[in-house]
Amino acid sequence: MWEPPLFRRPDVMDAIVARQVMDLLIPDMGLRPVARCDALGAAPYSESSAFLLRPYLTASHRHALDLLSDWMTEAGMSVRLDPMGNLIGRYEGLTPGAPALLIGSHIDTVPDSGRYDGALGVMLGVECVAAFSRAGRRLPFAIEVIAFGDEEGSRFPASMLCSKAIASGVSAEALALTDQNGVTLAQSLEAFGLDPSRVAEAVRRPGEVLAYVEAHIEQGPVLESEGLPIGVVTGIAAQLRLRAKFVGTAGHAGTTPMNLRADALAAGAAGVLAVERICRDGAQDLVGTVGKFQTSTSAFNVIAGEAEIFIDVRASDRDTRNAAAEHIRQELEGIAEARGLSLEFVQVQDLPGCPCDPELTRLMGEAVEDVGVPARMLMSGAGHDAMAVARIAPVAMLFIRCEGGVSHNSAEQVTYEDTGFAARAMVAFVERLEARGL
Amino acid sequence: MWEPPLFRRPDVMDAIVARQVMDLLIPDMGLRPVARCDALGAAPYSESSAFLLRPYLTASHRHALDLLSDWMTEAGMSVRLDPMGNLIGRYEGLTPGAPALLIGSHIDTVPDSGRYDGALGVMLGVECVAAFSRAGRRLPFAIEVIAFGDEEGSRFPASMLCSKAIASGVSAEALALTDQNGVTLAQSLEAFGLDPSRVAEAVRRPGEVLAYVEAHIEQGPVLESEGLPIGVVTGIAAQLRLRAKFVGTAGHAGTTPMNLRADALAAGAAGVLAVERICRDGAQDLVGTVGKFQTSTSAFNVIAGEAEIFIDVRASDRDTRNAAAEHIRQELEGIAEARGLSLEFVQVQDLPGCPCDPELTRLMGEAVEDVGVPARMLMSGAGHDAMAVARIAPVAMLFIRCEGGVSHNSAEQVTYEDTGFAARAMVAFVERLEARGL
Numbered sequence: 001m002w003e004p005p006l007f008r009r010p011d012v013m014d015a016i017v018a019r020q021v022m023d024l025l026i027p028d029m030g031l032r033p034v035a036r037c038d039a040l041g042a043a044p045y046s047e048s049s050a051f052l053l054r055p056y057l058t059a060s061h062r063h064a065l066d067l068l069s070d071w072m073t074e075a076g077m078s079v080r081l082d083p084m085g086n087l088i089g090r091y092e093g094l095t096p097g098a099p100a101l102l103i104g105s106h107i108d109t110v111p112d113s114g115r116y117d118g119a120l121g122v123m124l125g126v127e128c129v130a131a132f133s134r135a136g137r138r139l140p141f142a143i144e145v146i147a148f149g150d151e152e153g154s155r156f157p158a159s160m161l162c163s164k165a166i167a168s169g170v171s172a173e174a175l176a177l178t179d180q181n182g183v184t185l186a187q188s189l190e191a192f193g194l195d196p197s198r199v200a201e202a203v204r205r206p207g208e209v210l211a212y213v214e215a216h217i218e219q220g221p222v223l224e225s226e227g228l229p230i231g232v233v234t235g236i237a238a239q240l241r242l243r244a245k246f247v248g249t250a251g252h253a254g255t256t257p258m259n260l261r262a263d264a265l266a267a268g269a270a271g272v273l274a275v276e277r278i279c280r281d282g283a284q285d286l287v288g289t290v291g292k293f294q295t296s297t298s299a300f301n302v303i304a305g306e307a308e309i310f311i312d313v314r315a316s317d318r319d320t321r322n323a324a325a326e327h328i329r330q331e332l333e334g335i336a337e338a339r340g341l342s343l344e345f346v347q348v349q350d351l352p353g354c355p356c357d358p359e360l361t362r363l364m365g366e367a368v369e370d371v372g373v374p375a376r377m378l379m380s381g382a383g384h385d386a387m388a389v390a391r392i393a394p395v396a397m398l399f400i401r402c403e404g405g406v407s408h409n410s411a412e413q414v415t416y417e418d419t420g421f422a423a424r425a426m427v428a429f430v431e432r433l434e435a436r437g438l
Numbered sequence: 439m440w441e442p443p444l445f446r447r448p449d450v451m452d453a454i455v456a457r458q459v460m461d462l463l464i465p466d467m468g469l470r471p472v473a474r475c476d477a478l479g480a481a482p483y484s485e486s487s488a489f490l491l492r493p494y495l496t497a498s499h500r501h502a503l504d505l506l507s508d509w510m511t512e513a514g515m516s517v518r519l520d521p522m523g524n525l526i527g528r529y530e531g532l533t534p535g536a537p538a539l540l541i542g543s544h545i546d547t548v549p550d551s552g553r554y555d556g557a558l559g560v561m562l563g564v565e566c567v568a569a570f571s572r573a574g575r576r577l578p579f580a581i582e583v584i585a586f587g588d589e590e591g592s593r594f595p596a597s598m599l600c601s602k603a604i605a606s607g608v609s610a611e612a613l614a615l616t617d618q619n620g621v622t623l624a625q626s627l628e629a630f631g632l633d634p635s636r637v638a639e640a641v642r643r644p645g646e647v648l649a650y651v652e653a654h655i656e657q658g659p660v661l662e663s664e665g666l667p668i669g670v671v672t673g674i675a676a677q678l679r680l681r682a683k684f685v686g687t688a689g690h691a692g693t694t695p696m697n698l699r700a701d702a703l704a705a706g707a708a709g710v711l712a713v714e715r716i717c718r719d720g721a722q723d724l725v726g727t728v729g730k731f732q733t734s735t736s737a738f739n740v741i742a743g744e745a746e747i748f749i750d751v752r753a754s755d756r757d758t759r760n761a762a763a764e765h766i767r768q769e770l771e772g773i774a775e776a777r778g779l780s781l782e783f784v785q786v787q788d789l790p791g792c793p794c795d796p797e798l799t800r801l802m803g804e805a806v807e808d809v810g811v812p813a814r815m816l817m818s819g820a821g822h823d824a825m826a827v828a829r830i831a832p833v834a835m836l837f838i839r840c841e842g843g844v845s846h847n848s849a850e851q852v853t854y855e856d857t858g859f860a861a862r863a864m865v866a867f868v869e870r871l872e873a874r875g876l
Contacts, residue, residue, distance in 0.1 A: 381692025
């Protein structure tokens with residue numbers, strides 16, 4: 001486990017960063033983004049006073065954008081709302097109209113959300129611009145901080161509506177999606193003061209976007225287990241969803257001897273352990289999970305005739321993932337055969353994943369080392385807005401350690417210190433991007 | 439696998455039985471009981487015309503008793519309805535008022551029942567009496583055929599109400615039980631023309647009952663797997679119900695590496711296989727089943743934080759069963775410890791089981807051999823009325839092979855031939871009881 005050496009204490013670090021960015025000695029670089037997320041963690045920035053819920057195009061979303069707009073302005077940005085409700089703050093470069101580095105994440109939340117999932121990435125963008133702005137420093141490119149209105153899909157049955165909107169537009173089908181009250185996306189945009197007929201204008205024009213970078217809490221336990229405050233994301237995992245159904249023979253738990261059973265629940269259990277074993281013994285970033293186990297009967301005294309397991313397999317590399325899925329299929333067939341059951345094996349979903357841009361990822365690794373942290377490269381098992389934006393620009397991502405890897409839960413926690421490392425790494429990344437040249 | 443030898447063809451067998459019981463050459467000894475169950479398999483002997491359902495104290499129960507009463511009378515019995523709605527046909531012995539051998543089973547059914555579970559045992563009692571009656575033969579004891587009104591508990595939330603009633607009476611609490619329409623047992627008895635204040639009169643007086651014998655379909659696959667038409671029941675299994683809950687850590691299926699998981703679903707799966715292995719490697723009649731697997735979350739992409747397995751363990755011998763349960767507890771604790779989870783292990787129910795009377799069981803074994811079938815001794819994994827009656831009389835049981843071991847299902851099947859073996863074995867049992875002396 002990595003421990004920060006003495007000379008990399010945060011106060012010392014601040015001095016190092018100060019040498020990198022003129023006039024930049026900001027003791028609250030980690031504190032302020034966290035405090036701002038906390039400020040947005042309750043009503044009126046939440047629909048509920050009992051827990052945090054900030055869905056897309058709601059009053060809580062509006063309140064959050066009003067406050068965020070002030071923060072962007074204070075940090076030296078000019079602010080606009082695009083036709084999909086994305087709030088965009090622009091910090092102009094040396095030449096007006098220069099292509100922009102986008103720094104973004106989402107401002108919406110799931111129900112009973114933590115305060116940092118999404119929002120922290122937006123606040124880190126603001127913090128990064130504030131550092132340059134305070135130093136009076138302009139870059140050969142603009143920086144735009146973007147707060148996507150929808151990533152979680154907690155209002156409409158779709159996700160990443162807003163990051164997809166800037167990359168590939170919004171379909172008529174998407175505009176007709178309805179929330180749980182039957183209100184369409186188009187109607188919601190209008191109610192928010194936007195013109196649904198103009199959503200195509202949210203799409204960014206070629207050449208406008210230099211790159212996209214997103215900081216996000218890890219939502220997993222890897223950084224914590226290695227004692228690292230931040231890490232560099234190599235890409236978003238390729239994901240397969242599989243369904244395996246064992247069909248045996250239902251029977252009476254009391255009257256059927258062990259040797260005359262074709263117990264589907266027991267076969268399913270063997271299947272679960274096979275998935276676990278194959279993924280544990282596989283490539284480092286391969287993960288496989290059975291999160292759902294379903295049987296045709298569910299009683300103390302009935303031997304289940306059918307059992308179905310729902311399998312999720314992910315890896316950064318698609319071939320690794322596919323090889324694991326094939327290995328799983330073979331093992332499950334062996335289990336079914338040995339136990340005298342039949343097996344139905346179905347692929348439910350294939351999400352191809354998204355590698356981050358290798359060059360930007362290398363720069364991000366150097367930026368992380370600049371602030372004194374070893375550059376731990378890791379896969380993102382969850383999806384992020386960066387996936388959608390990757391269609392129009394090279395992307396990079398930075399992960400921030402979160403306590404226990406807990407996310408989508410009010411117990412979500414980050415530290416000021418870790419967030420400080422992230423803020424300084426973002427600044428260092430911008431400087432390295434500048435140094436590289438356009 | 440045992441195959442009936444040529445000289446034991448049913449026709450030859452009938453001749454053998456004919457030599458045992460004077461004038462007894464009844465080619466339909468197997469056919470008639472099956473045909474009578476079939477006759478009772480539809481409306482008006484069922485509440486539904488779509489499937490067989492004959493609950494206690496309903497119109498279908500009444501219709502069935504009317505027909506059964508005719509069959510009992512025709513077989514030479516005097517018929518009465520006891521205060522709990524049990525229909526009792528008495529075939530008097532050599533001396534009026536002699537103690538009675540009770541031959542019985544239940545006439546009620548579960549919903550979508552097969553036609554033979556319970557009813558076949560009653561019809562075999564009638565067939566047995568018919569054989570003696572036709573031969574004009576009286577015994578030193580009476581034979582009473584009893585059709586218990588409730589065993590399955592498909593109307594009131596209790597089971598074996600009627601066999602318990604003749605052994606240990608009916609409590610005030612039982613009389614106050616309500617069906618799904620809020621009608622009490624007491625009200626139902628009245629509506630059936632019975633006097634609920636007299637239910638205590640259903641209890642059999644000491645000395646009245648010589649013994650109890652019950653024929654029943656096996657409801658399991660043992661006899662079929664060994665090619666045997668009938669078998670001798672050594673007792674009803676002692677049963678334990680256990681609940682084991684693994685508590686780990688919920689997590690994101692994509693972001694939590696395999697080595698940082700405390701996956702409760704996987705631990706539960708390992709528990710299922712441990713139960714299976716322990717019971718498979720244990721005593722011959724030990725059975726253990728996980729029929730229910732429940733998780734705190736149930737989604738493709740969530741590592742379950744809690745998983746609960748519901749375990750049923752049975753064996754003819756209570757010590758064997760308890761030792762297996764203790765072994766299971768130890769193994770599950772080992773699984774929890776090795777995986778870094780905690781375990782809650784609870785005993786939900788302890789049913790002590792009921793051995794059949796050794797002497798009567800020996801006689802039943804001889805009776806089975808009398809009709810040319812090896813006497814396969816086997817445990818009953820399911821409960822039967824004999825358990826309740828065992829409180830007041832020695833009991834014996836005979837099992838009849840059923841197709842695929844299937845029961846509580848309209849696919850339940852028995853053959854005329856197997857039922858013929860059962861009928862003749864019942865007759866032979868009565869003769870051996872007679873030969874033994876009282």
